[in-house]
Amino acid sequence: MHIFAVAEHRKGELAPISFELLNLANSIKGSGKSNAIVISKSTTAFAGQLAKYADKVWAIEDEAFENYNPESYIDAIFEMLRGREPALLLIGDTSFGREFAPCLAVKLSAPVQTDVVGVDLSDGVNISRYISQGKVMIDMKLRKSMFYVLTVRQKVFKNGPEVRGNIEVVKAKNTIVPKRRFVKYIEPEVGEVDISKEDVLVTVGRGIGDFSKMKIVEELAKLIGGVVAGSRPIIDYGWLPKDRQVGISGKVVNPKLYLGLGVSGASQHVMGMNGSELIIAINKNPEAPIFEVAHYCVIGNILEIVPAIINKLG
Amino acid sequence: MNIIVLVKHAFVSEFRPGIRADGKALEKKKLVYEMNDWDRYALEEAIKLKEQKGAEVLVVSVGEDCENTLRQCFALGADRAIKIPFDSIDSWQIAEVISGVIKTEKFNLILAGFQSQDLNNALVGPILAGMLNLPYATAVTSITFEDDEIRVRRELEAGFQEEDTLPLPCLLTVQTGINKPRYAPVKGILKAKTKEIKEVSAKPTSSTFEVKKLHFPAIKKANIIEGLSEEVSTKLIAILKDRGLL
Numbered sequence: 001m002h003i004f005a006v007a008e009h010r011k012g013e014l015a016p017i018s019f020e021l022l023n024l025a026n027s028i029k030g031s032g033k034s035n036a037i038v039i040s041k042s043t044t045a046f047a048g049q050l051a052k053y054a055d056k057v058w059a060i061e062d063e064a065f066e067n068y069n070p071e072s073y074i075d076a077i078f079e080m081l082r083g084r085e086p087a088l089l090l091i092g093d094t095s096f097g098r099e100f101a102p103c104l105a106v107k108l109s110a111p112v113q114t115d116v117v118g119v120d121l122s123d124g125v126n127i128s129r130y131i132s133q134g135k136v137m138i139d140m141k142l143r144k145s146m147f148y149v150l151t152v153r154q155k156v157f158k159n160g161p162e163v164r165g166n167i168e169v170v171k172a173k174n175t176i177v178p179k180r181r182f183v184k185y186i187e188p189e190v191g192e193v194d195i196s197k198e199d200v201l202v203t204v205g206r207g208i209g210d211f212s213k214m215k216i217v218e219e220l221a222k223l224i225g226g227v228v229a230g231s232r233p234i235i236d237y238g239w240l241p242k243d244r245q246v247g248i249s250g251k252v253v254n255p256k257l258y259l260g261l262g263v264s265g266a267s268q269h270v271m272g273m274n275g276s277e278l279i280i281a282i283n284k285n286p287e288a289p290i291f292e293v294a295h296y297c298v299i300g301n302i303l304e305i306v307p308a309i310i311n312k313l314g
Numbered sequence: 315m316n317i318i319v320l321v322k323h324a325f326v327s328e329f330r331p332g333i334r335a336d337g338k339a340l341e342k343k344k345l346v347y348e349m350n351d352w353d354r355y356a357l358e359e360a361i362k363l364k365e366q367k368g369a370e371v372l373v374v375s376v377g378e379d380c381e382n383t384l385r386q387c388f389a390l391g392a393d394r395a396i397k398i399p400f401d402s403i404d405s406w407q408i409a410e411v412i413s414g415v416i417k418t419e420k421f422n423l424i425l426a427g428f429q430s431q432d433l434n435n436a437l438v439g440p441i442l443a444g445m446l447n448l449p450y451a452t453a454v455t456s457i458t459f460e461d462d463e464i465r466v467r468r469e470l471e472a473g474f475q476e477e478d479t480l481p482l483p484c485l486l487t488v489q490t491g492i493n494k495p496r497y498a499p500v501k502g503i504l505k506a507k508t509k510e511i512k513e514v515s516a517k518p519t520s521s522t523f524e525v526k527k528l529h530f531p532a533i534k535k536a537n538i539i540e541g542l543s544e545e546v547s548t549k550l551i552a553i554l555k556d557r558g559l560l
Contacts, residue, residue, distance in 0.1 A: 010470075038349050071449065093468045099452040102405075102437050106444030111522035112406070121455045126526065131433050133327040134341070139526040171532060179449035180480045183465070200559065224560060236491035242473065249469050257559050260531025264328070278557055280550065287330045287533065300546055308547035313560075 001121065004058075005090045006077065007038040008097065010068075011185075014046055017092035021152055021159025022053040025090060028121050029055075034163065038174075038208055039076055041066040047167045055165040064174040070100040071178035078107050080170060085146035088312045093151040093250075110147035111254050113140070115267070117153050134267055134289040147304065154248070155271055191243035193227050199256045200226030203246055203273070206233040207262020207283060209301060215240055216306050217261060223313045229253070231263045247272040261302045265290025282306075315369040317360045320418055320438065321387055322425040323380035324350040329528065337527045340487035341536060349383040352427025355559050356488045358495040361391040364389050367459065372419060373524060375444035376400055376408050395511045400518070403525075407518035412438070414447040414516045423464070424485040427467035428453050439487035450485040451478055456490050 005021035009015055025034035027063035029192070036054040037255045043059035050057045050108055059078050081087060090105070091097035093115045105112035111125075118128035118139075125142040127150060142148055174287060194203060202221040208214065214228075221228045230240040246253055247269040263269065265281070273279070275291045281294035282302050291297040298305065325331065325345040332341035360371045373387040376398045384395040398411050416424075429436035433439040436452070443450035453469040462480060467475045469489050480486075498506075508543075539549055 010474075095453055095468070098436050099440060099468075102440035103444035103450070106441055109543050111525070112441070113436065114437060132325075132331055132340075133431070133434065134531070135327065136333065136528055137531045138522040138528050142523045143521065152482070178485075180451065180478050183477040183479060184469060184474040185470075186477060197416070198542055214490075224554065232490065238494070245473075248471055250473055257554070257557070278559070280553070285329060289533065291535045294536060296537045296539055297545060298539045298550065300540065300543065304543040304549075305546050308543040311364045311548060312547055312551055 001030075001086050002084065003086055003088050003090060004035045004037055004081065005054070006097070007036055007046060008092050008094060009038070009040065009046060014049055015092065016096070017094060017154050018050065019053055019160075020154065020157040020164075021090040021227050022050070024152060026053070026117060026160050026163060027157070029196060031212065032164055034165075035081065037077060038063050039073060043169065047169070049166050051167050052061050052162050053160065055163055057165060059167060059169045060172040061169060062172045062174045063303040065172075067182040068181055069178045069180060070103060071176060071180060072174060073100050074104045074107055075176045076172050076174065077104060079172065080160060081108070081147065087146075088121070088148045091149065091151045093153050097105050097151045101149050105147075105149040108147040110145055110149045111142040112149040113142070114151045116150045119150065129173065130267070133190070133264070135187060137235060143181055145294045153267065184292065185220065187239070189243055191241050191274070193244075194226060195229045195244055195246065196251045198227045198253075200224055200227045200259075201229045201246070201253060201255045201257070201276075202259045202261065203229045203263055204234050204240070204261050205231040205263030207264070208234070209262075209303070211237070211239055214292055216303075216310065218305050223310060224257075224259075226257070226259070231269050232266065260290055260294070261306065263290050264276045265287045266293070315363070315367060315423070316419070317363060317369050317371050317375045318350070318424045319357050319371060319387070319392070319413065320424065320442075320493045321353040321355070321357065321373050321380075321383055322427070322430050323347050323375060323376045323377050323383040324348040324430045326366060333528045333530070336543075337529065338525050340528065342389065347379065347382070350394055350427050351431045352488065352494040354427075355490055355492050356425040357392065357426050357487055358493045359388055361496070363459075364391065365482045370391040370394070372396065372421070373413060374398070376411055384511050385509075386498065388509045389502040390496065391502065395509070396492045397511050397513050398489045399513060400516060400517050402518070402521070403433060404523065405433075405435045405502045406441060406520045406522045407444055409438045409441035410518040411516035413442055416513050419447055422470055422482045424524045425556065426487045428484070428487045428489050430556050436487070439485060443485040446485070447479045448483060448485045450487075451480060452487045455489050457486065457488075457492075500501070
């Protein structure tokens with residue numbers, strides 16, 4: 001079966017997931033071919049980079065593809081794939097892929113799965129993904145079909161060999177006028193601290209319980225020369241500003257010390273901090289996924305441990 | 315205006331659920347269910363629109379045991395509720411039964427949570443948009459009405475957002491943090507008990523996958539520190555000193 005990986009780019013740069021998808025494609029293609037699809041106003045530079053890792057690059061070029069739009073992307077990919085079945089589509093599990101992949105699957109009448117972390121094509125299309133916020137893994141076999149659509153978790157398939165393929169430029173007939181219109185990108189708000197540049201981050205999660213407890217976290221951060229950051233729920237509650245959010249949708253951080261207080265470790269958070277030099281996580285739940293990436297796993301109550309540390313340092 | 319909100323009676327994912335002995339499903343009896351966190355934000359957005367512009371809010375839920383969540387929606391201000399008594403973990407089938415049932419309903423806007431807290435698929439919304447051929451946007455962080463279109467912002471990576479406009483009718487899945495979901499007023503809770511939940515059965519086509527096995531991923535813990543806070547805090551300070559961080 002041929003594998004098609006849809007490249008992702010924003011503001012003139014290919015996202016790393018584009019190459020991760022090709023690594024996965026090359027490892028499962030068997031006697032099939034790995035194909036990259038890149039859709040843009042101008043594809044030459046992208047296609048050149050992708051061709052290193054794909055047997056073939058399909059460059060779909062049209063003025064209309066200046067900015068991502070799910071309707072025009074779906075239409076372009078659908079037209080390109082027509083008659084090329086059976087095919088497996090790999091798309092990044094990102095704000096981009098998670099949006100258009102399911103709807104593309106409907107158009108292709110294809111089984112679709114998101115946030116995939118494993119693919120096995122030895123006997124049909126078998127995939128693995130997590131459910132229950134990373135606490136359970138499900139292995140499943142997809143119904144036999146002409147097309148399959150998967151969105152693939154970032155940073156899972158980081159390594160793979162070069163392939164060096166050909167580039168085929170497809171002048172896409174952009175036949176549709178999308179109903180949804182792109183207006184603009186909005187830059188992140190800039191606060192007084194840039195958590196991605198700090199050496200010590202004290203990161204608070206839902207486990208802190210209530211707002212009044214944020215005081216002790218501030219106090220601890222001050223004592224160890226760090227800055228307070230938060231996981232998504234803390235930002236949603238309005239307890240910390242958006243620019244303090246650690247995670248894929250917030251900021252990717254690599255501090256010398258990441259101290260997690262009551263952070264459970266949702267995948268989008270972990271992908272934003274697992275490059276930290278030293279990770280210490282305190283959580284009362286021994287099954288918290290954050291412990292998978294922590295160098296020191298403290299199973300206990302932050303509301304007792306944090307005051308005890310403050311007491312000794314203060 | 316008519317708004318449909320899709321809500322899920324979802325299990326709480328904070329602690330590890332049990333797996334049935336045959337490895338094909340979770341042990342349902344031990345799970346604790348509540349209204350899906352993301353859907354609370356979707357419903358709040360609908361109730362806000364109802365208050366600002368006047369709208370009828372219809373909530374739709376799929377599942378044999380979803381009454382409590384639908385009652386909660388009534389308490390929060392929903393006008394009507396449809397229960398589709400069908401259990402499946404296949405998002406395609408869920409979208410399929412919803413699409414069948416709401417075809418006879420009038421709507422200008424469909425709102426749903428970005429994903430469910432239990433299965434984390436983020437599929438039902440965009441699959442349904444595809445089945446109904448509706449324009450849509452996912453992970454929406456703000457919604458503004460302008461004449462005959464809707465202006466949204468959606469969450470991208472690294473703090474970036476994207477602004478788009480969509481005509482009505484359309485479907486939006488909302489991200490947490492878009493608003494501050496309210497608590498149900500006592501009067502609402504009492505009234506919710508007597509409101510009618512319409513039950514509509516629907517049959518989907520066959521499943522898009524077969525479960526092979528559920529299993530627990532091995533959480534490899536590097537160094538475990540446990541004990542009294544007194545000892546734990548001393549150990550942590552020693553680690554920080556050793557690393558030159560104190």
